[in-house]
Amino acid sequence: MDAVIAAARAFLGDRLSTAQAIREQHSRGEDQTAPTLPDAVAYVETTEEVSRILALCNQHGVPLVAFGAGTSLEGHVNPVRRGISLDLSRMTSILEVNAEDMDCLIEPGVTRQQLNDYLRDQGMFFPVDPGSVCTIGGMCATRASGTNAVRYGTIRENVLGLEVVLADGRVIQTGGRSRKAANGYDLTRLFIGSEGTLGIITRVRLRLHGIPEAQSAAVCQFPDLAAAVNTTIVTMQSGIPVARIELLDADQMRACIRYSKLEGYRATPTLFLEFHGTEAGVREQAEAVEAIALDHGGEGFAWATDAEARSRLWKARHDAYWAAVNLIPGHRGITTDVCVPISRLAEAIVGAKADADALGQTTCIVGHVGDGNFHQVILFDPNDPAALERAWELDRKIVARGLALGGTCSGEHGVGLGKREFLEQEHGAEALALMRTIKSGFDPKGILNPGKIFRN
Amino acid sequence: MDAVIAAARAFLGDRLSTAQAIREQHSRGEDQTAPTLPDAVAYVETTEEVSRILALCNQHGVPLVAFGAGTSLEGHVNPVRRGISLDLSRMTSILEVNAEDMDCLIEPGVTRQQLNDYLRDQGMFFPVDPGSVCTIGGMCATRASGTNAVRYGTIRENVLGLEVVLADGRVIQTGGRSRKAANGYDLTRLFIGSEGTLGIITRVRLRLHGIPEAQSAAVCQFPDLAAAVNTTIVTMQSGIPVARIELLDADQMRACIRYSKLEGYRATPTLFLEFHGTEAGVREQAEAVEAIALDHGGEGFAWATDAEARSRLWKARHDAYWAAVNLIPGHRGITTDVCVPISRLAEAIVGAKADADALGQTTCIVGHVGDGNFHQVILFDPNDPAALERAWELDRKIVARGLALGGTCSGEHGVGLGKREFLEQEHGAEALALMRTIKSGFDPKGILNPGKIFRN
Structure with missing residues (x-):
C-alpha cells in the first residue's frame, strides 16, 4: 500500500490524499452500510492517470474502488477492503456533441444535470434520470434508469460505447458511433452494470434525444x-x-x-x-x-x-x-x-x-x-x-x-453489498458461477471493487 | 469423433445422421464460403439433449456448430473444423405467451413468421424482421435486426432472457421477466451476438409489442x-x-x-x-x-x-x-x-x-x-x-x-468467417484480446463454433 501511495503521489501530487476528512467522505455512499475508510483517495483527471493507478494497484494487489458523486444506495463505493478510492468526479469534460447524429462523448464525472444544461440550446436532451445528482459514469456502472426509462429506456439503451481501463491498466474502447452493430461480443453492455468490478469507465458515448415539440x-x-x-x-x-x-x-x-x-x-x-x-x-x-x-x-x-x-x-x-x-x-x-x-x-x-x-x-x-x-x-x-x-x-x-412474482431484487440501484444475498436465488448457482468466471478473467488479482456483487 | 457419434446415437437414434445429403445441407449457409461437411448432424429436440451432446463434445474435444434455418450470410454455420452440426430447427415450441406483460417464451427454432402468425389474434407482434425465414435462436446468436429496428430496436432490445447450454453441458437461465434489472452482469446481452461461440441458446424470452392502431x-x-x-x-x-x-x-x-x-x-x-x-x-x-x-x-x-x-x-x-x-x-x-x-x-x-x-x-x-x-x-x-x-x-x-466514417463492418449479419479480418481495426487489439479472454473462460477447450469471430 505504501508503495502504491508513494508512486501515485509522484504523478498526482496533492491530488493523492490521505487526509482523514477526505477518506471519511469516501467511506460510503448514501447507503446505511458501516463506513470503511480507504487508505488513500486519488483525484484523477485523465485516462492516463487512471491507467497508471490501476497498473500500480494491480502490480501490488491493492484494492481500488471507483467513486463518482457518492450517491449509491447499495454500498458500491464503500471500500470494504480499503485500498484506493478512485475519485472520478473531476473528470467533467463534455468532449464532443454531434447534433447531426444525436450523440456525445463525455468524461465519467459529468452529471446528467450538467449535460442537460449544456445541451438545452441545441434542442437535445439526455433522458436517463435517476433523480439524484449522480455522475453518468456511476450511472453506467450501476445500470441506472429512473423516471424516463419507461419511454426512453435505461442507461443500457442509451450508451453507444465506452472507454474502459482494465485491471492491469490497459485502455480499451467499446462500441462505436453507429446505432447498431453485430461485430463481436457486446463489451459495452458487459461493463454497464458491472459496478466497477470489471474495469473503470473513463469515457462514455451517449445517445441523445430531441427535446419533444x-x-x-x-x-x-x-x-x-x-x-x-x-x-x-x-x-x-x-x-x-x-x-x-x-x-x-x-x-x-x-x-x-x-x-x-x-x-x-x-x-x-x-x-x-x-x-x-x-x-x-x-x-x-x-x-x-x-x-x-x-x-x-x-x-x-x-x-x-x-x-x-x-x-x-x-x-x-x-x-x-x-x-x-x-x-x-x-x-x-x-x-x-x-x-x-x-x-x-x-x-x-x-x-x-x-x-x-x-x-x-x-x-x-x-x-x-x-x-x-x-x-x-x-x-x-x-x-x-x-x-x-x-x-x-x-x-x-x-x-x-x-x-x-417473477421479478428482480434490483431494478436500477444495483447489487453492491446490499443485494448480494439474493443473486444466487435470482440467477441460479451456475449463472452466478459464470459471472465469477468473467470476473476472474477480467480481474485475476481481484483488485477491482472487491466484495461487491459476489459474496465470497 | 466416433465415440461422440456412438454415444449421441444411443439417445438420439436416427436423429443423429451421418448421411451425405444431410451433411451437405449443413455444410454452409447462404454465404459463398467453401462448404465443409460436418462429421454428423444432430437433430435435437430438448434442452437436455443439447446438454448431453455438449458434455460429450467437450469431453472428447469435438467441435460443435449450431444450425437453425441456415440463412447466415457470413459463414456462421459452416463447420470449418468439422465435428457436429447441432440442428435446432425442430425446437419450434411456443412455450408461453403472456398477453398482460407482452412477453413470450419460445424455443430457438421458432421463426418470426411462425411466432407472428401465432400472435396475430392476440393483437401483438414480434417486430424484429431480418427479412429471411430465419430462426429466432439464430437471430439472437447473430444480433440480427432488419427493417423495423429503426422503430422497435434490434433483437438486443427485444430479448428479456435466455436459456443457454454452456460448453460443458451446464444449463443456465439469464435475464428475467421484468422490463429492467440491475442485478449483476448482463449475460443475456453477452450471448446475443456471440454467434454460437459461448454457448447454445435453447430458449428465448422475447418482448412483444401491441399491433399499432x-x-x-x-x-x-x-x-x-x-x-x-x-x-x-x-x-x-x-x-x-x-x-x-x-x-x-x-x-x-x-x-x-x-x-x-x-x-x-x-x-x-x-x-x-x-x-x-x-x-x-x-x-x-x-x-x-x-x-x-x-x-x-x-x-x-x-x-x-x-x-x-x-x-x-x-x-x-x-x-x-x-x-x-x-x-x-x-x-x-x-x-x-x-x-x-x-x-x-x-x-x-x-x-x-x-x-x-x-x-x-x-x-x-x-x-x-x-x-x-x-x-x-x-x-x-x-x-x-x-x-x-x-x-x-x-x-x-x-x-x-x-x-x-466511424461505422462498423457489420450492422446486423454478424462476423462469422467473412468479417473477422476487420475486427482488430474496428475494436483495437486490446478489446479483441478481451473478447478472447471471455471466449476462453466460457469455452476452454474451444469446441463451440471454432474459427468464427476470431482468426487464429
Whole structure:
C-alpha cells in the first residue's frame, strides 16, 4: 500500500490524499452500510492517470474502488477492503456533441444535470434520470434508469460505447458511433452494470434525444393504492407511450407535501405523469390515460402546464427519498428496489405495503411503475440497535415477494453489498458461477471493487 | 469423433445422421464460403439433449456448430473444423405467451413468421424482421435486426432472457421477466451476438409489442441516390418515429421490378416507408416525411393503404437479395453490411456505389437506412475464378470507407468467417484480446463454433 501511495503521489501530487476528512467522505455512499475508510483517495483527471493507478494497484494487489458523486444506495463505493478510492468526479469534460447524429462523448464525472444544461440550446436532451445528482459514469456502472426509462429506456439503451481501463491498466474502447452493430461480443453492455468490478469507465458515448415539440405533466390522485397501480398496468398494456408515470403512496405524498411544500394535493396514492410528443400526440396520450384513471376511481388530472410548475413537480418527485427520511425526525431509511412484470405490480406493491403495515413499520413507496419498479423507503431509528435489523428483515420479505412474482431484487440501484444475498436465488448457482468466471478473467488479482456483487 | 457419434446415437437414434445429403445441407449457409461437411448432424429436440451432446463434445474435444434455418450470410454455420452440426430447427415450441406483460417464451427454432402468425389474434407482434425465414435462436446468436429496428430496436432490445447450454453441458437461465434489472452482469446481452461461440441458446424470452392502431406504407422515388439518402437523414434527425425506412438504389429497383413484378415504379432510387401509431399520429408522421422528400426532389408518396398492397411491397423488399442475385442469370452475390452514423450515410452509400461503378461491378444497394445500415450485393460470375476475389476486394473497399466514417463492418449479419479480418481495426487489439479472454473462460477447450469471430 505504501508503495502504491508513494508512486501515485509522484504523478498526482496533492491530488493523492490521505487526509482523514477526505477518506471519511469516501467511506460510503448514501447507503446505511458501516463506513470503511480507504487508505488513500486519488483525484484523477485523465485516462492516463487512471491507467497508471490501476497498473500500480494491480502490480501490488491493492484494492481500488471507483467513486463518482457518492450517491449509491447499495454500498458500491464503500471500500470494504480499503485500498484506493478512485475519485472520478473531476473528470467533467463534455468532449464532443454531434447534433447531426444525436450523440456525445463525455468524461465519467459529468452529471446528467450538467449535460442537460449544456445541451438545452441545441434542442437535445439526455433522458436517463435517476433523480439524484449522480455522475453518468456511476450511472453506467450501476445500470441506472429512473423516471424516463419507461419511454426512453435505461442507461443500457442509451450508451453507444465506452472507454474502459482494465485491471492491469490497459485502455480499451467499446462500441462505436453507429446505432447498431453485430461485430463481436457486446463489451459495452458487459461493463454497464458491472459496478466497477470489471474495469473503470473513463469515457462514455451517449445517445441523445430531441427535446419533444410538446410536453405536459399531470397529477392524478386515487382513493387507494390498488387503483393507482391498476391504472398504471392498464396504461402500459394499452401501449400508451407515457414519458413518465410515477407512483407515490399515501405516506410518500404526506412526506412530499410537507418536505416540498406541495400545495393542493391530499395524502392519498398519486400518479405523477408526463407526456412527450407532438401537440396532438400529447393530447391524445393524456386523454387516453385520464380515461383509464377515471375508470379506476381517479379524480381527473391536475395539470402542470407551464415549465415552472412541471419543474416544481419533478423536483418534489426527485426529493421523495429525502422527504421520506425526514418524515420522522432523526430517522434514516433503507430502500428496496424490486422490479416485477407489470401484471404482477399490484400484488407486489399492495402486498409490500401490507407487510410493512402489519409490522407497524413506517414506509414510503415511490415507484417507476411503468417499468414495474418501485422503491419502498423503510424508516428506522438509528439509535435503536435492533431497528436497522428489523428494516432489513422487512426488505428481505419485500424482495422475496418480488422474486416469487417473477421479478428482480434490483431494478436500477444495483447489487453492491446490499443485494448480494439474493443473486444466487435470482440467477441460479451456475449463472452466478459464470459471472465469477468473467470476473476472474477480467480481474485475476481481484483488485477491482472487491466484495461487491459476489459474496465470497 | 466416433465415440461422440456412438454415444449421441444411443439417445438420439436416427436423429443423429451421418448421411451425405444431410451433411451437405449443413455444410454452409447462404454465404459463398467453401462448404465443409460436418462429421454428423444432430437433430435435437430438448434442452437436455443439447446438454448431453455438449458434455460429450467437450469431453472428447469435438467441435460443435449450431444450425437453425441456415440463412447466415457470413459463414456462421459452416463447420470449418468439422465435428457436429447441432440442428435446432425442430425446437419450434411456443412455450408461453403472456398477453398482460407482452412477453413470450419460445424455443430457438421458432421463426418470426411462425411466432407472428401465432400472435396475430392476440393483437401483438414480434417486430424484429431480418427479412429471411430465419430462426429466432439464430437471430439472437447473430444480433440480427432488419427493417423495423429503426422503430422497435434490434433483437438486443427485444430479448428479456435466455436459456443457454454452456460448453460443458451446464444449463443456465439469464435475464428475467421484468422490463429492467440491475442485478449483476448482463449475460443475456453477452450471448446475443456471440454467434454460437459461448454457448447454445435453447430458449428465448422475447418482448412483444401491441399491433399499432394504424399502419400505412408508402413508396417515394427520387432522381438520384443522394436525394433519397438525404431525405432519410433529415427524417431521422427530425425525430420522426418511422417504423420502416428502406432504401433501394436504381439497380436494386430494376431487380425488384423484374423479380417481384412490382408495377408502376421506375428503376430509380426509392424509399419504402411504413408508419405505425394512432390514426392521427400516422398521418402526422407521413405528412412530415413527405414534405422532407419533396424538398429533396422526391416525387411524392404512392400509398399502399390496404394490408394486401402493403404485404406485396414488403414481400418485394424481403426478396431483394434474391432479386439482386437473379439480375444477371447464373451470377451469385456477396453482400456488405456496413453501418455508419446517420450523418455519414450519404458519403458511405454514394461513395460505395461510385467505387463499384468505377470497377464496372454490378451491385444492388438495399438498406435499413434509418439505422445507417446498408447492404450492397456484389454480383459475380461463379465460373470466373477471379470474379469472387474481385468481389471481395470491392467489399473490403466498402468496409474500409465505412470504418473511416466511424461505422462498423457489420450492422446486423454478424462476423462469422467473412468479417473477422476487420475486427482488430474496428475494436483495437486490446478489446479483441478481451473478447478472447471471455471466449476462453466460457469455452476452454474451444469446441463451440471454432474459427468464427476470431482468426487464429
